[in-house]
Structure formats: structure tokens, C-alpha cells
Amino acid sequence: MKVQQISKLIKDTGLSPERLAVYFQVSNMTLRRWLKKPVGYKIPAQYETNLHQGVLTLVKNGMLPKENEIVLESYDFMQSLSTKNSFTMMDLTMEQFEKTSQDEEGTVDLCLKLGQKDESLAYVQQNEEKLREYEQKGSSIGEKVSTLWKVLNGSDVQRTNKYVAIGALFYLLFPFDFIPDAIPAVGFLDDIAVLGVAVDYYLKLKPFKG
Structure with a gap:
């Protein structure tokens, strides 16, 4: 300036x-x-x-x-600045984010990487109220959040298979907490797309029933 x-x-x-x-x-x-x-x-x-x-x-x-x-x-x-902080705190690189925009496999890999961190699970659990707000809106994103929240808390999915759900919900919540309220919400990947890939991942698993 x-x-x-x-x-x-x-x-x-x-x-x-x-x-x-x-x-x-x-x-x-x-x-x-x-x-x-x-x-x-x-x-x-x-x-x-x-x-x-x-x-x-x-x-x-x-x-x-x-x-x-x-x-x-x-x-x-x-x-x-917020983007740089987000990458640092999530231990990711720009190249890893760019890969996710190319195919579903890359998006799943991103969610897995995020979901394996203990900090990610704690962050998602701490922000349950925000996730409930998404659910109550009844939109497409709300339905996907609801499905992934069931995966996270369900007993029919092994812990290691919950990483994608944790990562997707973490991605939804995390980056924008570091952007001031005055700034319109922006992100590298469309939230609905990331959540959609995560939901599809679980729909292909057994015995997950949705």
C-alpha cells in the first residue's frame, strides 16, 4: 500500500x-x-x-x-495470505491442490490426506454446530454433509475408511475460517464437488448403505 x-x-x-x-x-x-x-x-x-x-x-x-x-x-x-496460511496449516502444497482439480481420484487422495490428521477430526467435531447449520438448509450441500456426518459417526464403517469423510468435512470448514467476514467465500475447489466425490466414494463401499 x-x-x-x-x-x-x-x-x-x-x-x-x-x-x-x-x-x-x-x-x-x-x-x-x-x-x-x-x-x-x-x-x-x-x-x-x-x-x-x-x-x-x-x-x-x-x-x-x-x-x-x-x-x-x-x-x-x-x-x-489466507490461502498460504491454509496450505501451511494443512501441510499441503499448491501442486497437491491442483492435482485434485483434474480427477475424482485426486480429490479422494486429498480428503484422505486431510482426514488422517488427528487435528482434522478434532476440528470437524468442534465445528459440529456449523455442520448442523448446513444440514438444516436442506440444500444439496446439506444432504451431502448429512451423509458424511453419518459415516463419521456410524459403527458400520471402519475407522480407516472414515478418513475421506473427515477430510471432505474439514475441507468444507477449514479454509474460510481464516478469511475475514468481509471477504466473499472463495476456494480452490467447489465445496459441493468435493463433498459429492466423498459421498460417491462411500456409496461404492459395502456395507455402507447411505
Whole structure:
């Protein structure tokens, strides 16, 4: 982000530098020092995340429209940051995600990799309420969530065969928790497609009956 963009934010929001500094989580002195720089001066990289988070908070508080050019830049930045965080925390690489977009086998492999982690099962169980919300909507995604939840909690499927269900539900829940509420939900793979592949996987198993 550059000084000219911060100046524009002050103009667009009507906030004083002191109040904007609070949103950016920097001192008033630091912000005023930036404003004295040439308009093309680029703010040091260590402040970048705080600046973009501040912009999205302004959106959330109704002080900036989502269509604002700076807001769109902040969306892109935070989406990219969230993606990197998601890969790191899931111990996956971009190449592994790209493979899943090519065929069902790749998607099953992804779910298996995610589902084998103890942290994934714990995360899914901790977010049971969110899964129930999906079920109550009665949509296609809700039906698939319901089926996979039955697999997860059923006694007729061996533990090792539950990994795909755990992984699919984890994929549904996990990535977007790290994206601020102001950002539209986005992902590398369509959630319904991932859930659908997981459900089909179990429909082919015996003695699973759905």
C-alpha cells in the first residue's frame, strides 16, 4: 500500500489520521510520518497485513463500499495470505491442490490426506454446530454433509475408511475460517464437488448403505 492510498482512505472515510491509525493498529505518529512521505512511497512490508485488515474492518463497519479500488486490493491480499496460511496449516502444497482439480481420484487422495490428521477430526467435531447449520438448509450441500456426518459417526464403517469423510468435512470448514467476514467465500475447489466425490466414494463401499 502507498501513501496516496492512505490519503485517499482518509478522504473517502472522513476519518482523521488519528482514528485511521486505530484501524491500522499503528501509532498516530507512525501514520503521520507516512503521510509526510511522497505520494508514491510504499509502506514497509511488515505493516501490510495490518493495513489491509484495517481496510476490511472499515468495509465491515460500513465506512467503505466493497467496490472501492483499495478494498478490492485488500480482498486480494488477504485472500492470498489466507490461502498460504491454509496450505501451511494443512501441510499441503499448491501442486497437491491442483492435482485434485483434474480427477475424482485426486480429490479422494486429498480428503484422505486431510482426514488422517488427528487435528482434522478434532476440528470437524468442534465445528459440529456449523455442520448442523448446513444440514438444516436442506440444500444439496446439506444432504451431502448429512451423509458424511453419518459415516463419521456410524459403527458400520471402519475407522480407516472414515478418513475421506473427515477430510471432505474439514475441507468444507477449514479454509474460510481464516478469511475475514468481509471477504466473499472463495476456494480452490467447489465445496459441493468435493463433498459429492466423498459421498460417491462411500456409496461404492459395502456395507455402507447411505
